[in-house]
Amino acid sequence: MGLIPQSVIEDVLARTDILQTIQQYVSLKRAGHNYKGLCPFHEENTPSFNVHPGMGIYKCFGCSEGGNVIQFLMSIEGWSFPETVRTLAERAGVEIPEESPQEAERARKRREGKKAYLAIMGAAREFYEAQLWGARGEVARRYLAERGIDEATARRFGLGYAPEGWDHTINALGKQGYKPSWLERAGLVIPNNKGGFYDRFRHRVVFPVVDVWGNTLAFGGRALASDGGGAKYINSPETSFYTKGEQLYGLEVAKSAIGKEELALVVEGNFDVIALHGAGVEMTVAPMGTALTEVQARLLKRYARRVVIAFDGDSAGEEATLRCLGALESAGLEALVVRFDEADDPDTFVRREGAQALRARIEGAQPLAGWAIERVIKPVEGATIEARIGALEEVSAVLNLISEPAAWEHYAREIARRLSIDPALLKDYLKRPAERRDQAKAAVLKASQGTRLLSAEYGVLAVLLDQPVWLADFFREELDKLLFSQELADFLHVVQNHYQHHQGINRPLLLEATPPGGMRQTVIEALAEVESQRLYAPDEALRWYRDCVRTLKKAWAVRMDEHLQRELEGIDFRSERERFAQISEQLEQVRQFRKALDLDANAAKSTAG
Known part of the structure; x- marks a missing residue:
């Protein structure tokens, strides 16, 4: 293929309308004798891309891209110079001489x-x-x-x-x-x-x-x-x-509206496109019976920044929606999703609810990646270990499609939280799933077993869930400081705030406020025990509560006794007499406290007998 003569290039430029050409890619508005729009070569909110039809050039004052129509197509399509000139020549009806008769x-x-x-x-x-x-x-x-x-x-x-x-x-x-x-x-x-x-x-x-x-x-x-x-x-x-995968149905009609809204609505079928345009939702296109391809996504990138997938509500539509994520991520588009009921689609929805209802759904569209992860994670929260591991493997395939590092980190942390897996372990697992499967399974197993609590701590938890009105006295007496489990102490503060806000215990809401993991499992068990009425009348619950608190106090006293004895053993009596005396006095107070607890326990048993 020979060099294209300069005279032919000049003829192509003379016969090509730069404004008409660039408008196929950019939404432009008249600004005096020129036209202005958002630059397709860099992200911007204020239009700085200018087209000068009289001069046959374009210029962006934001990123400095500029040139004639040939340079524009080379930049946006990635074509070579000869390829661009030949494409324009074909459209303009200009003959290009070839180097050889065969070519x-x-x-x-x-x-x-x-x-x-x-x-x-x-x-x-x-x-x-x-x-x-x-x-x-x-x-x-x-x-x-x-x-x-x-x-x-x-x-x-x-x-x-x-x-x-x-x-x-x-x-x-x-x-x-x-x-x-x-x-x-x-x-x-x-x-x-x-x-x-x-x-x-x-x-x-x-x-x-x-x-x-x-x-x-x-x-x-x-x-x-x-x-x-x-x-x-x-x-x-x-x-x-x-080639079917290189075209979008309705784009020629929709491109102007897409450019103005910087958003494309992608639906499944031709009738959906036409019906939505008829209803005034004119930024709608369809990939003609296939999931969105990378070529189609790059085509949309010329006009839109955001793409909302609104496929049919059935399972096939759900699967096709998921398959769009990779193409949209690859094109650098913000990918969003709107889902419908199982028997619904955009056409029937608009005919039943109206265009404004669809617009409202589009405004509330959720990130496609977040939706894809949620559909995997939500069904397995609280499920078997095998189900959680299966979800971990499935969700890793979704994360592999997310190219933006900050978004990847955000979703990885969310998955780690929802599955109660250490974020560092999750990242290792995502990079090397086969090698980390056993560790990930162990992490999920540990999370599913519930937080280990002392028997008395579990008793306090169950009673306070049954009688939350006692929480105020519990914290006023600083009994939370007796707890061996800091996780339990933190959770009881959550319960108190919940109780004060709702004037009672709303169990589903309380569980929703409890992070997934061991403590949630323990709380579920305690709530089930309360529900089964193993705690009977308030006076019986109060006796059980007091017994548990006594046990916690005694356990605290035992820990303090051991701690103070160790301190005494490490003190030099001759050089630290004052400190020795202070610790000895504290130890004696702790032992007197233990004796008082024993007496109180005996008295409680006598009363119960």
Whole structure:
């Protein structure tokens, strides 16, 4: 492939409208003689990207990107200089001389092939549109009306009707000189076993698939009645000039609204797109029956910063939603999600609830990564160890799709908290799951066993959950300082605040305020014990409570006795007489306290007897 002559480059630039070209990628507003918008090459909130149609140049005063239309396409598409010039030349009808006859012939055939392909698809689109608005299209028009699609919306999307029968498309395009074999290569007809052809689309509403330049590349068709067990929806096959995963249905119509809102709503089906546009939600597109691809995500990146996935509410829609995360993360887009009830989809939701209700859901859309992690973690909180380990492995696959380091750290910490796994261990596990499986399992097992409490501590917990009114006296007497478990002391403060706020114990809310892990398991056990009425009347509960407090006091006294004895053993009597006397006095007070506790315990037993 030879060098492109300078005269040809100048001709291409002269024939290419820079404003029209850049508007395919950026939403621009007039500013005097020029146009301004948000720069597609760097993040900004205030428009600093300027296009000067009269001068044929663009310039961003934020990142200093600038040049002519060739340089713009090279930057945004990643094309080489020759590739860019040849693309623009083809669109402008400029011939580029080739270095060799073979290259010239290949380039000519490619250009002519694409030109013929687009002409065929354009002719087919005109035929289908004419059928929709003619006598044959009454049944299709009625169907569209039933789906809430008015004429203006149908015409804006170029909807058509493929008549019932086997050769209407073949005959109509044949009269324009297009041979059946050409139509086959374009995906419009199918060969039969007799050496002939028949129409691919028959008795169907037809949706043209249009690229951002307005070229019709393919069609989708929705059956209006059963045609021998045919599928409800069918699509054009991929061709030399059409790849399904590189196009988005409705983007040519939606790109302006997407650019203005800097947000794209991605739905599953063509009808969803059309219905939502008709309802005024005009930033809607669809990936045409597939999960979003990286190419499609990069296409959206030209116009949007945020993408909201709003697929059908069934399990298939849920799985397809999950598969979008990788593509959106790869493109550097903020990925959000709106979910519907199982039998719902965007079209039926808008027809039932209205466009404003959908707008409200979009405003409240949650991060796609967070949703993906929640759907794995929530079902296994409090479940078996095996279920938690399974969730850990599944959620690691989601985290692997998150490219932004801060977001990854945030979600990793949240997973660690929800599964009660040390964050450092979780990170090791995510990097080397096979090597760390046993350690992760041990961590989850430990968390599921509950916090180990002394018997008296557990008794205090159970009684105070049953009689929270005693919490005020418990803290006023500083009995929390007797507890061996600091985790229990902290939790009882949570219970007191909860009790004061709710004027009672709301068990579900209290559990929600308890971090997942050992203490939550212990609290669940204690609440279950209270519920089973093992604690009877308040006077019996009070006796049990006092016994537990006495035991805690005695345990504290034993610990203090041992501690003070160790201190005495380490003091030099001759040089530290004063300190020795102080410790000895404290030890005697502790032992007197222990004797008083024993007397109190004996008296309590006598009273009970």
